[in-house]
Amino acid sequence: MRRLTIAIVAVTTLLSSCGADESGLIGYVPAFDKDVSRVVVGEVSDSTTKPFVFKAATNEVLVVYFGYTNCPDLCPTTLYAVKSAKKKIGEDLAARVDLAMVTVDPERDTSEKLPKYLASFSDRFHAIVPTTDSELRAAEDAFQVTSSVTKQTDGTIEVAHSATAYVVDDTGRVVVEWPFGLDADAMANDLRFVLSDEA
Numbered sequence: 031m032r033r034l035t036i037a038i039v040a041v042t043t044l045l046s047s048c049g050a051d052e053s054g055l056i057g058y059v060p061a062f063d064k065d066v067s068r069v070v071v072g073e074v075s076d077s078t079t080k081p082f083v084f085k086a087a088t089n090e091v092l093v094v095y096f097g098y099t100n101c102p103d104l105c106p107t108t109l110y111a112v113k114s115a116k117k118k119i120g121e122d123l124a125a126r127v128d129l130a131m132v133t134v135d136p137e138r139d140t141s142e143k144l145p146k147y148l149a150s151f152s153d154r155f156h157a158i159v160p161t162t163d164s165e166l167r168a169a170e171d172a173f174q175v176t177s178s179v180t181k182q183t184d185g186t187i188e189v190a191h192s193a194t195a196y197v198v199d200d201t202g203r204v205v206v207e208w209p210f211g212l213d214a215d216a217m218a219n220d221l222r223f224v225l226s227d228e229a
Contacts, residue, residue: 055205055219055220056212057197057206057207057212057217058206058207058208058209059207060204063203064174065201065202065203066094066198066202066204067084067202067203069083069084069168069172070082070083071158071165071168072159072161072165073130073157074141074144074159077142078141079141079159082156082158083202084130084169084172084202085202086128086199086200087200088200089225090126090127090200090225091126091128091198091199091200091205091221091224092129092130092197092198093127093128093130093196093197093198094131094173094195094196094198095108095109095112095130095195096134096173096175096177096191096192097131097132097193098133098134098135098139098191099133099135099147100187100189101191104193104210107210108193108208108210109129109131109148110151111213111214112152112195112214112217113152115214115215115217115218116218116221118215118218119221119222123221123222127225128154128155128156129151129152129156130156130158131148131156131157131158132169133157133158135189136159136160136161136166138187141157141159144158173196174192175191175192177189177190177192178190178191193209194208194209195208197220197221197224199224206224208220
């Protein structure tokens, strides 16, 4: 039920706030400067953890998403749309699009599990597994994301999370947000615009 509520809210946001504006972007452009470069979290790679800063490489963009590998709908739908959008913009531009996923379920999304999951959506990615709850909350606060993990008495685990993807530039600022439901064509439009603007 929580997941359905989040999806409904996200689609409502999409319908009310998205659409090409004078900037040429279809996604939601933040109304204020959203600098996320000050947040440092743990990136797992080859069973080691190293600091990760939310900032794209020079003349590139970083697509950031908060989710979890056991997500049955929102996460795979969004990540597949990003994958499809990269195919639509061609190899040259796609090579300048990086991906980072922050798990909101770090207890189950281990350093082995999350990278394997992301590999099915991108050949280039950062698997972000916060080492503490405060580290996760700091990242969520910077992006204005919410999540919760609830363990039921029968042993099942229920996860609720925001479903927006964020496009971050090489200064560490969010330039456009993609609410759940935005399709690959719209994402491709925004990637072309942002990357051509930075070139």
